[in-house]
Amino acid sequence: MATTSLPPLIRLGTRPGIGEYLRSLWVRRGFALAIPRAELQAQHRNSVLGGVWHILDPLFLIAVYYLIFGVMLPDVTRGRWTNVVGFLAIGVFMWQFTSKSAKAGGKSVVNNESLVRAIAFPRAILPLAAVLAELAAFGVGVLVMYATALATGETLSWTWLMVVPLVLIQFMWNLGLGFTFARIAHHFRDILQVLPYTLRVIGYASGVIIPIEDRLAELPTLRFILMDYNPAFILLNIARLAILDNTVAPARDWMILSAWAVGTLLIGFLFFLRREHEYGRG
């Protein structure tokens, strides 16, 4: 007929292939970046100090932990690391990036229901944007981490730069967690209530505020689970070695962490995608 030059009718509501989906994500990259910017802007809009709270919040947390574990219970933090404040700063900042990403990613779809109901866009944008917002906030956190280390007498070294690739690997891991919890929260919203405590326990068990190396020396099974193959512990250890010891962690640690990150991201993304069409109609 005469209308052959027109674009064809496309069938709606069918599940796109992965490549197609990734392309549609790329098309909306501006949107994915605008959400975190808007969120960071909105988060502290009603407080006097505004965005400064992104830095003040973990600093207060470090102060509280130092008061409890450095001053009141010094035996608890005594161990391999002598700079207690530096040790706590790295643990708290790094772990907060992961735990906040998991929580924000988990909330991202169920909390944006009105948007999801109103506009058709690839839903993976939402967890992605949530974790990107945390990455942006953590960018400032890394600088505070460096400042804390310098203030407590550590010397600046090129090994500090290892934190940059480390954070990129951590970002992949966090994104995978965000996708996973976003879908779980869609089926079962209560996970969002349980998640903060679960993450806190995992953090404590992975040496965020209490050094676990010496304590696990005599316990091979726990050592295997909590140190040798635990991504959280490996992550913190690489960062502490780089900043507090000025050494680069062994390649084995980097490889295990990368495997965790890539695996979590792939599985989490596919897990999230399988219910793509359902989100917003919980």
Add this chain to the structure above:
Amino acid sequence: MAEAGYPPPAADEVVLDQGVVTVKADDVHIHYRVDEDASRSLRDLFATAGRRRHRRYVHAVKGVSFTAHAGEVIGVIGSNGSGKSSLMRAIAGLQPVSEGAVYARSTPMLLGVGAVLNRQLSGRRNIMLGGLALGLTADEVKAKESDIIEFAGIGHAIDRPMRTYSAGMSARLQFSISAAVRPEILIIDEALAVGDREFKQKSQERIQQLRESAGTVFIVSHGMKSIRTNCTRVLWIEDGVLRADGDPDEVTARYDGRPPRGMRRKKRKRAQRRAARVRRQRELLEQAAAEARLPTAATAQAAPADAPSPGSSDAVDGSPSAEQPPRADGQASPPEVLEPAQQSEGAGRRA
């Protein structure tokens, strides 16, 4: 704007004499699985036996087919829970169809109430977010920003957080954002009811523009008057079934002629008289047309242009009322397809 990347294309091209096909619904069924107890609590999780009991399946849309063309403004009417919103969400790609298929030339855009992006942020920031969400680039949004603000007409409030907006103000801003994207296929869900008279006028003009730029507009509304003034065609969905498809005046008259639901007798009587008058006039015209050997579809179109007097049309507006005229008696009519001549006539009447 038209990105064919999401969702993916399928090879199905239908061209009819009426013009370019923009949306085609082919025997669309929509089933919902709903939890009667909406909250998913721990109790539900553990009481696995109870979990199944709470599930129910709702057959919201039961085999609807229609074909929409460029330049049509299609009103979608039906009582609450009739499945019209589900159908529109399926067309917008927001709701998977259980059986059948929806085809469209570009991703249709649904403009509903409540698509606030971020209530903490200013209207201006929300324009950017909304535009990006709808698939524009940041530069495109910036270029359109002043147009959107002017069209919304909410003045300095644009720099205030949207949580300070009234319902009407945020509805105006949302309509402005969506209309600025100039989608080929726009679905408006009850949005026209919110603005004041001046804004209604403006939004009608914008719908007209979209239509003239060879777009298709769907309007879901309970306001029969706005349906009659804006639309060139009406789909009447009842209980998940397409009950009528055709000329706005005719279909809305039949819709108004449904059995009354606890309304006052006076109003009912008035509506009854009006329905009878319309019927009489239409019969006369049909008779005349038959004598003049004209196709009946054209008479049906011509009739309403002069049939209802303005006063009586106001009286019945917006409330499903009156006794049924015999011809509307619960029977689904076969879908009627508009001829091109009728479309242009419809356009001329409003221009």
